[in-house]
Amino acid sequence: MGEKSSEQLKCDCTIIHEEVIERAGRKMPPEENLYNLAELFKVFGDSTRIKIIWALFEEEMCVCDIAYLLNLTQSATSHQLRVLKQARLVKPRREGKNIYYSLDDEHIEEIFNQGLNHINE
Amino acid sequence: MGEKSSEQLKCDCTIIHEEVIERAGRKMPPEENLYNLAELFKVFGDSTRIKIIWALFEEEMCVCDIAYLLNLTQSATSHQLRVLKQARLVKPRREGKNIYYSLDDEHIEEIFNQGLNHINE
DNA sequence: TTTACATATGAACAATTGCTCATATATATT
DNA sequence: AATATATATGAGCAATTGTTCATATGTAAA
Known part of the structure; x- marks a missing residue:
């Protein structure tokens, strides 16, 4: 209860790995940077x-x-x-x-x- | 005469720059490497x-x-x-x-x- | 062996891409 | 001004791509 129903469902393993996932999420560059990086490589592609x-x-x-x-x-x-x-x-x-x-x-x-x-x- | 008609036509400036163009052509990595490089960047793109x-x-x-x-x-x-x-x-x-x-x-x-x-x- | 979970894969579709062709713009020459 | 040269650009088209949906495969638990 209290979980958003529109969110992706968690697998069993996702619950186990919660800490790793959260840490990776924090270290992720902002969405915009990742998008721009992909756009740059697309030009090289x-x-x-x-x-x-x-x-x-x-x-x-x-x-x-x-x-x-x-x-x-x-x-x-x-x-x-x-x-x-x-x-x-x-x-x-x-x-x-x-x-x-x-x-x-x-x-x-x-x-x-x-x-x-x-x-x- | 003697020129292949299927080849790209040379502009006036291309004739002037012939040496630069030839040198750049020699330094170019083989076609296959350039293709593979593009394929790699496509994956990042x-x-x-x-x-x-x-x-x-x-x-x-x-x-x-x-x-x-x-x-x-x-x-x-x-x-x-x-x-x-x-x-x-x-x-x-x-x-x-x-x-x-x-x-x-x-x-x-x-x-x-x-x-x-x-x-x- | 049946059921559930985790992952892989094929078909279908919309969106994007790179090229060609025709034409526009910009500069230099006559 | 008229012509030629160099570059840019828009429309159209075939090919490629990323996603979704449905389903197949592989593994573990009951």
């Missing part, structure tokens, strides 16, 4: 965008250079750069008709390296 | 899975505990644990009727921390 970022590790590049290097259409490249820009991972620099994109974050390389460590385990 | 992983930073937990803590159905939890297991991020341990899941990789926490660094910039 596409091989076209991974390739674009990797290309920019070398040097800034304009849209048509990226498209040529990665064998993409100009449109597809531009769409993906927009996603990367919105995630504050790349930034544009205009020079005449061209727009040069470069990486806008010093953590990306570290994140990628850790990711590769997992893959090559 | 969902807030439910992020929450599950975060919960497991504290301690191993059985399916119903995770479901209760994160207010998920048993089915949804189980489906997502399967994705995490296939990506070799968690591993199961049977104990009677329960199956306890724990993290199976020491890089995850580092990847998450770098991700949070980017977000909180």
Whole structure:
């Protein structure tokens, strides 16, 4: 009695593990941070965008250079750069008709390296 | 003449930047690695899975505990644990009727921390 | 062996995603 | 001003994804 009926039901083991569960709940970052973290990784979760970022590790590049290097259409490249820009991972620099994109974050390389460590385990 | 017609056309600037593009192309990891890296980040790119992983930073937990803590159905939890297991991020341990899941990789926490660094910039 | 509990899984569905195509915008050249 | 080049963007579409619902599997207790 006194329990909210709309809540998830507790299993037998959940009652036993109550302390662990409560402690884990307290250590959890706020909902918003976890959501934003997932959104960031979602941006990394596409091989076209991974390739674009990797290309920019070398040097800034304009849209048509990226498209040529990665064998993409100009449109597809531009769409993906927009996603990367919105995630504050790349930034544009205009020079005449061209727009040069470069990486806008010093953590990306570290994140990628850790990711590769997992893959090559 | 002699150029393959199926290839992406070079812009004027691409011809100018040929050296940079070629160098970036040489430094690019093999296609397969880039694909696998994207697949890994895709797994991180969902807030439910992020929450599950975060919960497991504290301690191993059985399916119903995770479901209760994160207010998920048993089915949804189980489906997502399967994705995490296939990506070799968690591993199961049977104990009677329960199956306890724990993290199976020491890089995850580092990847998450770098991700949070980017977000909180 | 029957019953209950814990977990896994397949089908179905809505929502999201990445691409292409067509077109708009912006800049430079003539 | 007219044309060409570089980039951005909206609509449309096929493919993928995360959830729910129903049910199957596996284990323990009665």
